[in-house]
Amino acid sequence: MSGKDRIEIFPSRMAQTIMKARLKGAQTGRNLLKKKSDALTLRFRQILKKIIETKMLMGEVMREAAFSLAEAKFTAGDFSTTVIQNVNKAQVKIRAKKDNVAGVTLPIFEHYHEGTDSYELTGLARGGEQLAKLKRNYAKAVELLVELASLQTSFVTLDEAIKITNRRVNAIEHELDEREREEFYRLKKIQEKKKILKEKTERELEKRKVAGEVTEPANLLAEEKDEDLLFE
Amino acid sequence: MLGSAELCFNVDHGYLEGLVRGCKAGLLTQQDYLNLVQCETLEDLKVHLQTTDYGNFLANQTNPLTVSKIDTEMRRKLCGEFEYFRNHSLEPLSTFFTYMTCGYMIDNVILLVSGALQKKSVRDLLGRCHPLGRFSEMEAVNIADTPSDLFHAVLVETPLAPFFQDCMSENTLDELNIEVLRNKLYKSYLEAFYNFCKDHGDVTAEIMCPILEFEADRRAFIITLNSFGTELSKDAREALYPTCGQLYPEGLRLLAQAEDFEQMKRVVDHYGVYKPLFEAVGDGSGGKSLEDVFYEHEVKMNVLAFTRQFHCGVFYAYTKLREQEMRNIVWIAECISQRHRTKINSYIPIP
Numbered sequence: 172m173s174g175k176d177r178i179e180i181f182p183s184r185m186a187q188t189i190m191k192a193r194l195k196g197a198q199t200g201r202n203l204l205k206k207k208s209d210a211l212t213l214r215f216r217q218i219l220k221k222i223i224e225t226k227m228l229m230g231e232v233m234r235e236a237a238f239s240l241a242e243a244k245f246t247a248g249d250f251s252t253t254v255i256q257n258v259n260k261a262q263v264k265i266r267a268k269k270d271n272v273a274g275v276t277l278p279i280f281e282h283y284h285e286g287t288d289s290y291e292l293t294g295l296a297r298g299g300e301q302l303a304k305l306k307r308n309y310a311k312a313v314e315l316l317v318e319l320a321s322l323q324t325s326f327v328t329l330d331e332a333i334k335i336t337n338r339r340v341n342a343i344e345h346e347l348d349e350r351e352r353e354e355f356y357r358l359k360k361i362q363e364k365k366k367i368l369k370e371k372t373e374r375e376l377e378k379r380k381v382a383g384e385v386t387e388p389a390n391l392l393a394e395e396k397d398e399d400l401l402f403e
Numbered sequence: 404m405l406g407s408a409e410l411c412f413n414v415d416h417g418y419l420e421g422l423v424r425g426c427k428a429g430l431l432t433q434q435d436y437l438n439l440v441q442c443e444t445l446e447d448l449k450v451h452l453q454t455t456d457y458g459n460f461l462a463n464q465t466n467p468l469t470v471s472k473i474d475t476e477m478r479r480k481l482c483g484e485f486e487y488f489r490n491h492s493l494e495p496l497s498t499f500f501t502y503m504t505c506g507y508m509i510d511n512v513i514l515l516v517s518g519a520l521q522k523k524s525v526r527d528l529l530g531r532c533h534p535l536g537r538f539s540e541m542e543a544v545n546i547a548d549t550p551s552d553l554f555h556a557v558l559v560e561t562p563l564a565p566f567f568q569d570c571m572s573e574n575t576l577d578e579l580n581i582e583v584l585r586n587k588l589y590k591s592y593l594e595a596f597y598n599f600c601k602d603h604g605d606v607t608a609e610i611m612c613p614i615l616e617f618e619a620d621r622r623a624f625i626i627t628l629n630s631f632g633t634e635l636s637k638d639a640r641e642a643l644y645p646t647c648g649q650l651y652p653e654g655l656r657l658l659a660q661a662e663d664f665e666q667m668k669r670v671v672d673h674y675g676v677y678k679p680l681f682e683a684v685g686d687g688s689g690g691k692s693l694e695d696v697f698y699e700h701e702v703k704m705n706v707l708a709f710t711r712q713f714h715c716g717v718f719y720a721y722t723k724l725r726e727q728e729m730r731n732i733v734w735i736a737e738c739i740s741q742r743h744r745t746k747i748n749s750y751i752p753i754p
Contacts (some may be wrong), residue, residue: 234743239738242746244732246694252514253581295582295643299629300692358588 178376179295187357194350201343208336210273215329229315236308241304247298254290261285263313270325280321282314412713415493420712423721424482427709428454431728435750440747445470462607469495470736471731477729481536481722488718495603499715501562502596503722507536508563509588517581566591583639590645593619597647603715610708610716617704619648620677621697627658627667630695649674700735702727706754724753 243250263282271275293302413420429547431439435455442448445468449461460476461468489500511532518528566588593615600611623644641659644650650658657670671677680696691699701723706718733748738747 237741238737238746239741241734241741244737245734246692246698252528293582295586295626295629295635297625297694299625300694352654 184361187354187361190350190354190357194347194354197347197350200339201347204336204340204343207273208333208340211275211329211333214272215326215333218322218326218329222319222326225315225319225322229312229319232308232312232315235308236305236312238307239308241302243298243301246301249273250293250298250302253293263310265317275329277325277328278321280317282317302387394397409713416496416715418489419491419496420717423488423717424454424709424746427717427721430724430753431455431731433754436731436735436750436752439732440740442735445473445736445740448473448732448739452732470733470740473736474733477665477732478534481725481729484725485535496715496718498599499718500606502592502599503537503719505562505566505592505596506589507533508561509536509566509585509592511536512561512563513581513585513588563588563592565595583635583643586622586643589622590643593622593645594647597630606711606714607716610711610714611719613702614708614716614719616648616703619645620650620654621701623648623650623655623658624667624677625694625697627661628664631663638675649676653705695749695751698727702751702753727751728753 262284264285266281266283268279268281270279290302290306293299418458435451438451439448442451449468452461453459457477457480460480461473486502489497492500514532515528597612597615597619600609600615624642626643637659641655644655644658646652646655654670654674658667661667661670668681671681680700681693683696684691684693705720705723708714708716731752734750738744
């Protein structure tokens, strides 16, 4: 809270100017942070929309793929053992790239194919066409899954970033309010003190005048006639 | 000798033929299929199957019922019937049965060999083998360390040995692509089976030879179709065509040169039997695929086998028809469980 970190300064006008400058700086900072938060929220909403779309598409694609598996099994018999036997290296691999949104790095996954299709000749004697369709469907499903994965990681990262930024914005606003109030308080105090000082000096002046030791200096403005003027 | 079939067949095989005809009468009819298609859940399916010849084969299954459980149980039932026939058979029917199992044995051997080469656990593989293709030396696979040991231990003692001699020597066992190996074995097997039936003569030859010829040509077509766009060379492709079909030798040579489906169709124009089949193929996703058309033709031929008596072909036809029925039931079950009913009527009905 601001009460703890009150800076002990001498309540002078200069200090007040300095404080005003810092206030301005803090305000600019807060505006920048707010802009960052808005940008992040915008991106966040875009990602959310895309996630919903992708998930719905995913449901369709998985259903289609599972059905084409049934079709392939109908025509080609049981090829599951052949498939499992021939597994050695991954054909579809993922690369992680970085994307930058308003200063926040988001990971993006990109898939790429490597190596030849080791199941090219499976189903040579029967069911080859269905197997090809099946491979295509599942490849599509895998691509969608990769996309969904990068979208969801971005979603989570952005969520964190937005929370932090908003917390900072709120904290600064809190600070700013506190500082404004401090400013008012200080200004008031300064003015009071000055008033007191002024009253003191005036009283002293009065005293001295009464004592007759000090003549008033010539008041240029009060004088009606100026002796130096030759012509009236 | 004319009339020898009618005279001698029933002495040795009459009981079994009667039995298999009885089983054939228990295959699912169109009405049964209509009932199955209307089921909403797999439980309904089970209830419907109880009224057919399948009876309570799913009675011991715990919930939830899955399609793979149905598949395993059906296969076990078929296996039981097959083993019964086989155990009660005499020569030459028992050799016929052995030939029938060779096809499944080839698949099992390929599975075990590729698994052993990759040092996979043998027990899992044994569980995944097709039950109709069991042979006594299967457990010997895990003892073999190198491919040549494997070759000696397993293959030399099974009936598959002559097929392996045709296609390769033992040092190419690991380099050869597994699928190519499988298809080469199957080609030798088919030709040997064909020759056996032909030598047997009589009604068996009359019934089985057209069926096996169709099987050979069908494999040639499908291999050609599926090898478009892959790295299988034309010569390698030609080496996989079984030579016991109607396409041999001219058609096979033309097929080997074909580049796409249209060229295949032109080859077929010369053969009256296959031309209407190719005409019936629809294009894209709407119509039937070539494989569907072939399946239908196979079913038709198998049903026709039952119109003649006194031959071994009824057993082959029955097994194939049962397999087709199993595929149909699994297809319908999958459509029901995935709630994807648009194509549920794409099964092949057995008239």
